[in-house]
Amino acid sequence: MANDIEGFISHLGDIPVIRDSATVQRRSRDMSMSFSPIIRREASGKTAELIVSPRSQDDVIRIASAAARARMPLMMRGAGTCNLGQGVPLHGGAIVDMSGLSQVLWIREQKVRAQAGARLLAIDTATRATGWELRMHSSTRRAATIGGYIGGGHAGIGSCSYGILRDRGNILGLRVVSVEQTPRVVELRGDDVNLVHHAYGTNGIITEVEMPLAPAWAWVEVVLNFPGFMRAAAFAYELAASDGIVKKLISIDDFPNWDYMQAMRAYGKPGWSMVRCMVAAPGLEALRDLAAAFQGEIASEAGEGEGPYGAPLWEFGWGHARLQVNKTRPEIVNNIGLYLDPDLLAAVERSHRRFKDLGGMHLEVKRYAGRIAFQGSPYYAFVDDAQVAEVIRGMVQDGAMVANNHTFLVKDNGMKVADARDEEFKRSMDPHGLMNPGKFDADASRARPETGLELPTTGWQYGSDTQREPGAVSA
Numbered sequence: 001m002a003n004d005i006e007g008f009i010s011h012l013g014d015i016p017v018i019r020d021s022a023t024v025q026r027r028s029r030d031m032s033m034s035f036s037p038i039i040r041r042e043a044s045g046k047t048a049e050l051i052v053s054p055r056s057q058d059d060v061i062r063i064a065s066a067a068a069r070a071r072m073p074l075m076m077r078g079a080g081t082c083n084l085g086q087g088v089p090l091h092g093g094a095i096v097d098m099s100g101l102s103q104v105l106w107i108r109e110q111k112v113r114a115q116a117g118a119r120l121l122a123i124d125t126a127t128r129a130t131g132w133e134l135r136m137h138s139s140t141r142r143a144a145t146i147g148g149y150i151g152g153g154h155a156g157i158g159s160c161s162y163g164i165l166r167d168r169g170n171i172l173g174l175r176v177v178s179v180e181q182t183p184r185v186v187e188l189r190g191d192d193v194n195l196v197h198h199a200y201g202t203n204g205i206i207t208e209v210e211m212p213l214a215p216a217w218a219w220v221e222v223v224l225n226f227p228g229f230m231r232a233a234a235f236a237y238e239l240a241a242s243d244g245i246v247k248k249l250i251s252i253d254d255f256p257n258w259d260y261m262q263a264m265r266a267y268g269k270p271g272w273s274m275v276r277c278m279v280a281a282p283g284l285e286a287l288r289d290l291a292a293a294f295q296g297e298i299a300s301e302a303g304e305g306e307g308p309y310g311a312p313l314w315e316f317g318w319g320h321a322r323l324q325v326n327k328t329r330p331e332i333v334n335n336i337g338l339y340l341d342p343d344l345l346a347a348v349e350r351s352h353r354r355f356k357d358l359g360g361m362h363l364e365v366k367r368y369a370g371r372i373a374f375q376g377s378p379y380y381a382f383v384d385d386a387q388v389a390e391v392i393r394g395m396v397q398d399g400a401m402v403a404n405n406h407t408f409l410v411k412d413n414g415m416k417v418a419d420a421r422d423e424e425f426k427r428s429m430d431p432h433g434l435m436n437p438g439k440f441d442a443d444a445s446r447a448r449p450e451t452g453l454e455l456p457t458t459g460w461q462y463g464s465d466t467q468r469e470p471g472a473v474s475a
Contacts, residue, residue, distance in 0.1 A: 003092050003396040004070040005049055011066035015059050018051040027051060027095055030087030032078045033324060037333065037382050041089045041421040048075060051095045057177070057185070063096060063207060064183040074179065075436050076097050076201035078117060078148025081140035086152040086200040090438035098147055101207060111172060113210045116147025123211075132213035135162040135170060141319035147206045149196055150174065155375070157278070157314040159366035160240055160250045162214065166194050166416075167367075172212055176204035177451045179427040186429070195425045198416040202440040206431040217280035219248055221313035222287060223264070224296045225272040229254040229361060232273035233348055233374070235294040239275075240365045242290065242373045245283035251276045251317040253408050254352070254360030257379050260332070261316060261324040263309040267299040276313055278304065318364055325379060334362060335392055336376035337360075337400035340369075347399035348374055354394050355380070377402075402459045 009017060017022065028047040034268065054060045062107035067074050073093025078089050089095065101115035104126045112127050112134070120141045124133045136158030138144050149156075150171060155164040165171060171193040178184045185248040186204065188196060196204055226232035229252075236250050258264045258274040268274050275296070280288050291298060316324055325332050339347045352361050356469070368375050377395060382388070394401050416422075426440060433441070 003072055005072075006085075006095065008066050008070035008072040009050075011062070012052065012067055013062060015055075015062060016053040016405055018053070019049075024048050024051055024095070026088055027077065027080065027097075028087075035319070035333070036406045038385060038388070039088070046090055047090055047092070048089045049092050049355060051097055053097045053100050055100045056375035057101070060096075060101070060177050060205055060207055061183045061185070062202075062345070064177050064179045064180055066165050067094070067179055068181045068183075068432055071432060071434065073177045073434050073437050074205075076147070076151065076205060078145030078151075079119070079143040080146045081138065081148065082109045086436075086439070089436070096205070098145065098206075100147075101147075102320060105208065108337070110213045111174075111210060112213055112379075113208060114146050114252075115208055116150075116206045117145050118147075120144050120149060126218075127213055128216045130324075131216055133216040134158070134211060135214040136165070136185045137314075139314055139318040139323075141314065146211070149198065150209055151206055154198060155366050156318055157249050158214070158362075160247055161367065163211050163367040166197055167211060171197060171209070173208075173210035174206055175428065176407070178204060179434050180431060194417070195422060199422070199426075200436050202430065202436045203352055203422075203426040204435070206332075215248060218302075219249075219278045219341045220281050220284050221300070221304060221307050222277050222279065222298060223267045223286075223300040223301045223307075223309075223313075224275045224277070224291050224295060225267075225269045226275065226296045227272055229352055229367075230274040230345070230349055231294055232275050232296075233345060233352075233363065234289065235296055236275055236277075236363070236365055236374075237345060237372060239287070239290060243284070245286050246280035247277060247283070249276065249278040249314055249317050250365035251321060252361070252363040252365070252374075252376075253321070256364070257321075257325060257360040257362050259451075260329045261321075262328055263311065264316065267309065279315055306452070308343065321362055321364075321378070327410075329381070331381045332359070332379050333382040333388070334379050334401040334405075335388070335395065336375065336405045337377045337392075337395045338368065338402070339363075339374040339376075341371050341373075343399050344372065344374060350398035351378070351395055351400065354398060355391070358391070393456050396456065396458060402455075404455050406455060417425075 025047045073090045073091045073094050077095050077097050098117040101117040103115045105113040114123050120137045127133050136156050138149055138156040174188045174193050177187045232252050236252050253274045255271050258268045338474040355378040359378040362379050363376035396401050
């Protein structure tokens with residue numbers, strides 16, 4: 001059944017609406033079009049029908065009410081920097097452009113409260129003036145919004161010290177609007193924030209976010225080279241375990257990954273592996289000593305954003321590492337594996353050996369369940385769906401937990417716990433199933449919608465259930 005566009009618009013009043021087809025089609029895409037050829041294939045022909053641009057929370061409430069009355073699907077949009085298909089509408093409808101809600105509302109007591117459309121960089125610019133900054137941010141910090149990061153993100157720069165977004169204390173509060181004829185404004189705090197975190201905007205419209213802050217150190221960007229991938233990985237592990245060195249980023253690339261990054265070629269050594277990290281200035285001397293102990297050679301040291309490679313070093317880590325590689329090798333893809341102690345380095349070595357002829361390993365260091373963890377996979381040239389599945393099977397056999405970054409679905413992606421409580425919250429906040437429909441269905445009995453690709457992944461496990469035997473796949 002066709003969406004009731006005119007009926008929806010009739011309830012909007014003076015809220016700005018865009019119906020130009022080229023603009024709507026362009027903004028019906030996100031960065032997953034570059035990250036997953038499988039999602040790109042499945043997204044073909046899927047587009048919204050209009051864009052609405054709220055200027056205030058009152059506008060958001062009016063849009064939510066109009067959607068409920070006209071049964072209009074809604075898809076929330078910040079900057080479109082997500083890479084798991086979160087920003088691709090599967091059932092048409094209206095894109096809700098939240099960029100007009102961009103105010104930093106207050107900064108106090110080492111906390112910040114901002115509207116959902118505030119850019120991460122703008123928030124940090126405001127908070128750094130007080131000596132504080134966000135604990136973590138995505139590699140898309142220049143463009144990404146705080147609402148988009150909470151709704152679709154998972155971890156990022158800063159996670160090597162502070163863990164992942166879902167960890168207790170990393171999101172303090174969320175204000176969320178329900179999609180009903182008479183919308184409710186709900187404040188979530190404590191563990192309840194994870195009901196909405198990484199839900200792809202399927203269970204409430206985030207209008208405000210409250211986050212804790214961390215000391216704004218003078219960060220030093222350091223590029224190092226090591227004679228062998230496992231030596232680089234062992235150094236990265238030891239750096240992560242060195243609590244006296246304050247750090248914000250630890251990225252590891254086997255050769256030839258870093259050589260695909262044109263801006264990094266002058267700072268690598270052919271055949272060697274590279275570690276890119278950010279440490280607080282007082283820890284630089286200790287970092288140099290640690291590098292020497294692992295036969296590492298420092299190729300560059302620079303203040304944050306002042307390196308000779310033309311961009312902040314965090315734009316060569318996490319999702320941006322793939323973006324840099326794809327500038328010269330667009331056929332390269334990756335998976336999202338999680339390697340955990342007590343077998344972390346041994347599991348990584350198994351994958352390194354297994355995939356040495358396929359492609360170099362790329363890993364990011366983060367804290368997970370209070371422990372050091374490496375997240376990544378080999379970078380390899382995409383052939384077909386079966387090849388992706390085979391790489392994932394190998395990673396699972398080596399001992400990694402693997403998420404599915406080639407699906408639209410929240411549950412199938414596996415990076416969010418979605419249990420009965422999440423399903424009940426979804427039904428409460430979105431009783432008509434209008435929010436980013438097809439991504440998270442609260443009714444498990446319904447037929448599966450378009451998923452991208454079903455893969456032999458395990459998903460993440462949280463809490464005490466984070467240790468698995470190599471090769472064990474969750475049911």
